[in-house]
Amino acid sequence: MTTPPQGPPPAPEWEAEHEVEADAAAALIAARFPELAGAPVEALATGWDNTVFLVGGAWVFRFPRRRIAVAGVEREIAVLPAVAPHLPLPVPVPRFAAGPSAEFPWPFWGARMIPGRELAEVRPPDEDRTALAGQVGAFLRALHDPALAAAAAGGLPHDPMGRADPAVRAARTFPRLDSLVRLGVWERDRALTDLLDDARHRAAPDGEPVIVHGDLHVRHLLLDPDGRAAGVIDWGDVCLADPAVDLAIAYAGFAGAARAALLAAYGPVPPDREAAARVLALNLSATLAEWAASTGRAALLAEALAGMRRALAG
Incomplete structure (x- = not known):
């Protein structure tokens, strides 16, 4: 006879470790980038690793949801400005980049929205x-x-x-x-x-x-x-x-x-x-x-x- 597993099932691997809602994103963005204070912040997309918001109808901000994504966020900030001019299609180029703080433990960044x-x-x-x-x-x-x-x-x-x-x-x-x-x-x-x-x-x-x-x-x-x-x-x-x-x-x-x-x-x-x-x-x-x-x-x-x-x- 097989003994059933004890306790709740394991959390899905895509479950957020730190979920940011729109109001929290707005506060974080306003605190680090005063020129965007008061701009409307709308949820845009969610993936395994990031939660994405549209800010002021023009800027897309990415917030990590899991610690494993942090190194990738850092690479995006470092590499995308260097590669973007050489590519025949638009890619996001970080315009706003924030490091970890007491309010949010990981870096996040924003770029001009690419419509599509x-x-x-x-x-x-x-x-x-x-x-x-x-x-x-x-x-x-x-x-x-x-x-x-x-x-x-x-x-x-x-x-x-x-x-x-x-x-x-x-x-x-x-x-x-x-x-x-x-x-x-x-x-x-x-x-x-x-x-x-x-x-x-x-x-x-x-x-x-x-x-x-x-x-x-x-x-x-x-x-x-x-x-x-x-x-x-x-x-x-x-x-x-x-x-x-x-x-x-x-x-x-x-x-x-x-x-x-x-x-x-x-x-x-x-x-x-x-x-x-x-x-x-x-x-x-x-x-x-x-x-x-x-x-x-x-x-x-x-x-x-x-x-x-x-x-x-x-």
């Missing part, structure tokens, strides 16, 4: 993503330029989460799939299991590391009203790594002619890099799907599950 809606929210049909995909490929080609890494990568860690390592990512994907099955939103798929089993024996690509966004998925690509790229947000995982880490979006966010357009704009991708990117696409999509299913985000769930199918289908 998440790809995961818009969900254009796959056949309508070709122009967008080409823009993403050109963006990644610029971001992954070795010259940019040489000029702006000082102090960045090397792939701290092992996202370019297919064996690491495969091992971390199986529990996500089990959770999706328990949640009733995914059925076990032999082809997917076989792909992940094969990935357990693959080595990480051994190319020269470049600056990568680090977490480029369907929530972090913004679209304009015409369905074209408006910007790339949420750089908390920026680091040095193999380009496969960002190329995951080619396999989770695009298929068919759209994926071909992205890769044509980006340049050649060797087989080991493609394999690593595909496994990471499955991992990120499964993670997003689990979070979406657990927190009632229907559009994100649909897009994340579609991303798993895209990555699996080739």
Whole structure:
């Protein structure tokens, strides 16, 4: 007879350690940046690591929700001003940056708002993503330029989460799939299991590391009203790594002619890099799907599950 676990279930890994509400954010911003005192503060978005507010209709402020996010916030503040001028799409550039204080234990920052809606929210049909995909490929080609890494990568860690390592990512994907099955939103798929089993024996690509966004998925690509790229947000995982880490979006966010357009704009991708990117696409999509299913985000769930199918289908 199995003894049931004692006590309450463990807290979800995305649960906030320090949640900031709009009124507290307004007070913190006014205290550190008097020129913004009295500006309206509205909740804009929530992720695993940050709570985001729109201030005065023009500025977006990010407050960490978990201690693990603090190092990423510090990297954003340090790196984004250096890389932004070299990229063909808008990215947030910190204009207001505050260190820890007695009122809030972690740094936070604000940047000019980039208008747009998440790809995961818009969900254009796959056949309508070709122009967008080409823009993403050109963006990644610029971001992954070795010259940019040489000029702006000082102090960045090397792939701290092992996202370019297919064996690491495969091992971390199986529990996500089990959770999706328990949640009733995914059925076990032999082809997917076989792909992940094969990935357990693959080595990480051994190319020269470049600056990568680090977490480029369907929530972090913004679209304009015409369905074209408006910007790339949420750089908390920026680091040095193999380009496969960002190329995951080619396999989770695009298929068919759209994926071909992205890769044509980006340049050649060797087989080991493609394999690593595909496994990471499955991992990120499964993670997003689990979070979406657990927190009632229907559009994100649909897009994340579609991303798993895209990555699996080739």
